[in-house]
Amino acid sequence: SSYSFNGKTYTTAGTYTATLVNSAGCDSIATLVLSLKSTSSSTTTASICSGSSYSFNGKTYTTAGTYTATLVNSVGCDSIATLVLSLKSASSSTTTANICSGSSYSFNGKTYTTAGTYTATLVNSVGCDSIATLVLGVKSTSSSTTTASICSGSSYSFNGKTYTTAGTYTATLVNSVGCDSIATLVLTVTTSAVPTVSITASATSISAGTSVTFTATPTNEGTAPSYQWTKNGVNISGANSSTYTTSSLTNNDTIRCVISSSLTCVTTSNATSNSVIISVATQIVFSGNVHHPLGTIIPGVTVNLTGDAVSSQKVDAAGNYSFSVSPDSSYTVRAFKNNDVSKTNGVSVLDVIQIQAYILKKLTFNSPYKVLAADVNNSSSVTTLDLLLLKRLILATDSSFSGRLWGFSDSAYQFADNANPFPNKDSIRISKATSSKVGQSLIGYKLGDVTWDWLASTLGAFKQNKAVEFYHSNVNISKAQQEVRIPIKVRNFNQLLGMQFTLNFNAQQLKLKAIENNLLDVEYGTKYSNEGKLAFLWNDVQSKANTLADGTVLMELVFEKVGDIQTDNIAITSDLAPIEAYDADFKLHTIVKTEGKLVSPNEDAIYAESWDVAPVPTAGPVNIKLSLKSDKALRFELVDAAGKLVFSQKVEARKGSNQFASNLNATNKLPSGVYYLKAVGLDNANAIKRIIVK
Numbered sequence: 001s002s003y004s005f006n007g008k009t010y011t012t013a014g015t016y017t018a019t020l021v022n023s024a025g026c027d028s029i030a031t032l033v034l035s036l037k038s039t040s041s042s043t044t045t046a047s048i049c050s051g052s053s054y055s056f057n058g059k060t061y062t063t064a065g066t067y068t069a070t071l072v073n074s075v076g077c078d079s080i081a082t083l084v085l086s087l088k089s090a091s092s093s094t095t096t097a098n099i100c101s102g103s104s105y106s107f108n109g110k111t112y113t114t115a116g117t118y119t120a121t122l123v124n125s126v127g128c129d130s131i132a133t134l135v136l137g138v139k140s141t142s143s144s145t146t147t148a149s150i151c152s153g154s155s156y157s158f159n160g161k162t163y164t165t166a167g168t169y170t171a172t173l174v175n176s177v178g179c180d181s182i183a184t185l186v187l188t189v190t191t192s193a194v195p196t197v198s199i200t201a202s203a204t205s206i207s208a209g210t211s212v213t214f215t216a217t218p219t220n221e222g223t224a225p226s227y228q229w230t231k232n233g234v235n236i237s238g239a240n241s242s243t244y245t246t247s248s249l250t251n252n253d254t255i256r257c258v259i260s261s262s263l264t265c266v267t268t269s270n271a272t273s274n275s276v277i278i279s280v281a282t283q284i285v286f287s288g289n290v291h292h293p294l295g296t297i298i299p300g301v302t303v304n305l306t307g308d309a310v311s312s313q314k315v316d317a318a319g320n321y322s323f324s325v326s327p328d329s330s331y332t333v334r335a336f337k338n339n340d341v342s343k344t345n346g347v348s349v350l351d352v353i354q355i356q357a358y359i360l361k362k363l364t365f366n367s368p369y370k371v372l373a374a375d376v377n378n379s380s381s382v383t384t385l386d387l388l389l390l391k392r393l394i395l396a397t398d399s400s401f402s403g404r405l406w407g408f409s410d411s412a413y414q415f416a417d418n419a420n421p422f423p424n425k426d427s428i429r430i431s432k433a434t435s436s437k438v439g440q441s442l443i444g445y446k447l448g449d450v451t452w453d454w455l456a457s458t459l460g461a462f463k464q465n466k467a468v469e470f471y472h473s474n475v476n477i478s479k480a481q482q483e484v485r486i487p488i489k490v491r492n493f494n495q496l497l498g499m500q501f502t503l504n505f506n507a508q509q510l511k512l513k514a515i516e517n518n519l520l521d522v523e524y525g526t527k528y529s530n531e532g533k534l535a536f537l538w539n540d541v542q543s544k545a546n547t548l549a550d551g552t553v554l555m556e557l558v559f560e561k562v563g564d565i566q567t568d569n570i571a572i573t574s575d576l577a578p579i580e581a582y583d584a585d586f587k588l589h590t591i592v593k594t595e596g597k598l599v600s601p602n603e604d605a606i607y608a609e610s611w612d613v614a615p616v617p618t619a620g621p622v623n624i625k626l627s628l629k630s631d632k633a634l635r636f637e638l639v640d641a642a643g644k645l646v647f648s649q650k651v652e653a654r655k656g657s658n659q660f661a662s663n664l665n666a667t668n669k670l671p672s673g674v675y676y677l678k679a680v681g682l683d684n685a686n687a688i689k690r691i692i693v694k
Helices: 349-359 368-374 384-394
Strands: 003-005 008-010 014-021 027-034 040-049 054-056 059-061 065-072 078-088 091-100 105-107 110-112 116-123 129-139 142-151 156-158 161-163 167-174 180-190 196-201 205-207 212-219 226-231 243-246 254-260 270-272 279-281 284-291 302-307 311-314 320-325 329-336 406-410 428-433 442-446 465-471 483-491 493-504 510-516 523-525 533-539 546-548 553-561 571-573 580-583 588-593 610-614 621-628 632-640 645-653 656-663 673-680 688-693
Touching: 003 027, 008 014, 040 054, 054 078, 059 065, 091 105, 105 129, 110 116, 142 156, 156 180, 161 167, 196 254, 196 270, 212 254, 284 329, 284 428, 302 320, 311 320, 320 329, 329 406, 329 442, 349 384, 349 493, 349 533, 349 580, 368 406, 368 442, 384 533, 465 493, 493 588, 571 588, 610 688, 621 632, 645 656
Parallel strands: 040 078, 091 129, 142 180, 205 279, 284 442, 465 588
Antiparallel strands: 003 008, 014 027, 054 059, 065 078, 105 110, 116 129, 156 161, 167 180, 196 212, 212 243, 226 254, 254 270, 284 320, 302 311, 302 329, 329 428, 406 442, 465 483, 483 553, 493 533, 493 546, 493 571, 493 580, 510 553, 523 533, 580 588, 610 621, 621 656, 632 645, 632 673, 673 688
């Protein structure tokens, strides 16, 4: 440094004077005693790690170098502080490693199991950070599964080992990256099956040319077996399915089937069936069925075979027939039936009504077989002559239509016109047949039965509507009287189209002379009058419904008395013509005879049984009077107009006169209407009293 003193500069220590003039103008001696104070210095040597810093005299340094700072020392002079700063280097290292999945890796005291980059900060030899880095990779283990199947008795090799039983087996190997490779074998053992095949034939005894189907039934054949049929040990070309059909068999041909199973595990791949030996007759079969248009079996039909051979047979219980005939011949088959127990089974006044309506073109038939049935005289037309013949059958005048009761048609025949099916094809003809003919069926129809109510067994029971009543007043007959007249009156004769019935009388006492006052021209048959039976039939010739007022006389029966009469009755039965009446809606009604008897004026009550009921009409209570020949147990039955029993009472009666009180409403609240009371057990068992309940 320097010091200025009175215009001079001094840099060294000493005593310096200067003569100056003071304020008084005198010398003023100025003396300078100058001393030198020493400066000072210091040097600091330091080291830092790269990335760190060093603070020196208020400053921060991060790089190597020499740095100075001028300070003031204790004597007030400069103090030079020097920093010599050096940098120490940090260090780093990288370790790359791989482990297998499931393993671990230790690095600087830590254990790692997953792939990743891991670091650890350490201190190196110069005291700085040493960054250690681990790059860890995880290599995968591998696995494989082999599924295999072997047949029982076989073996399977897997990774150097041989297995013969079912199970799951594993082997640990090293894969391409050096880790474990788990190889798994799932082994199944299939029991070897035994394929078999059996065959059946649709027929084994046939006539030449008959088609036969053979069917194979295999076991353990797999999903895609192959078939080979053989005849007499020779493969049949093209016969490679589970069935084989042929019509070219000869006697003693032997049929077999060989199958090849598609299963993997079999004891043998091929199996041969049983043998079916075919017997081929030298004759062919001609067979079929006879049935009603409704499908009903018709029993008792005779089927006749004519042509190159003649034969006859009755159909079996299923309506079937079968003839064995020589091949290459011609035949005709016809059916015949005339053996009905009841010749009028299925034939009634209702058929007369409908055929007459058909002739008058008021009705059409819905089947060609009904038209054929209406043609009872086989004239290829339906005329009034057919009606006449039909009435004769119902009235028991005839027992057939010129020896016929049934007609037949070839079931395969197609009528050109169903409304006019003439001429009828009533037979089946086969010309020069070389093979069996089956299914040759005939349809049978009862002649006259256009309502198709013929039944194979009996006439059956019909639901009946309100009864038509016939009655007459008591007829007193004197001993000397030779002629007996009985006017037959009607009740409930409403909207009727036709009716039929049988009237029975005592042929030991009466002989029919005539039927007079025949209001509706009711037709009747007298063939069995000597047996006390008359068949009656009526239908309106214009097919119009008729109604007669209650009490109208329908006809008057005129008899010759041929024996003494004490007490007797005429009765309405079904002995010849079954009791039937039909209204305009073709609904069936029954016909009953109610009151009226033949009585001798000298009748003794002890020898002639009778009974009466009063009052009529009644609300229920009635008095019943009886005259009996002997002690009897009787039962009184009350039925409604439909024939349903609604009341029954038993009584014990003594010989002679009896009187009983009865309440017909005792157990049932009867609706108002007409009922019929019958005394069961009297000699006159058919006597019925008409009761009106009000």
